[in-house]
Amino acid sequence: MESTVKKMKILYPDEYLDQVYDIDFDSLYEQGYRAVLFDVDNTLVPFDQFDAHDELIRLMEVLQTKGYKVALVSNNSKDRVDTLNQGLKIPVMANAMKPFTYKLKRILKTIEVEPQKAIFVGDQIFTDVWVGNRLGLYTILVKPIQEREQMVTYVKRRTEKLLLNRYLRKKGVR
DSSP: OHHHHHHHHTTSOSEEESOGGGOOHHHHHHTTOOEEEEOOBTTTBOTTOOSOOHHHHHHHHHHHHHTOEEEEEOSSOHHHHHHHHTTTOOOEEOSOOTTSSHHHHHHHHHHTOOGGGEEEEESOIIIIIHHHHHHTOEEEEEOOSOSOOOHHHHHHHHHHHHHHHHHHHHTTOO
């Protein structure tokens, strides 16, 4: 039983928040974190939005001014991620194959940050939280920006909801 609980923890985020704009980046910087890796679709923008909006551009500028290195890590195509990145101009890793760790390791090497000093922010447990936890990153799960999703994501959400409810009960939220 204990090993099952331990295995489940790899799917639990360090924090669960409504949106990326609720993250206390100042506190995390004080704790020694120096990089923030962001999932794209339904974390930063809806999956069908292609351009970075002003609030997102400002967030990336603020984070870099604070001293963070920032990057986008997405399972989506290079064209999709590059289009969004035109307004951001930060390192990207498209076709990341999350939850596999190979490409996430590569982007960490590119931005020259050790995993234990990095934060991963995403909206999915089975890709974003899982890959971040496997590498020892601080993981933050945010609520999806919109309910409408690609079919493959929609199917995973049912199981994720069960895990999320269990996580929230353990945290004393529900």
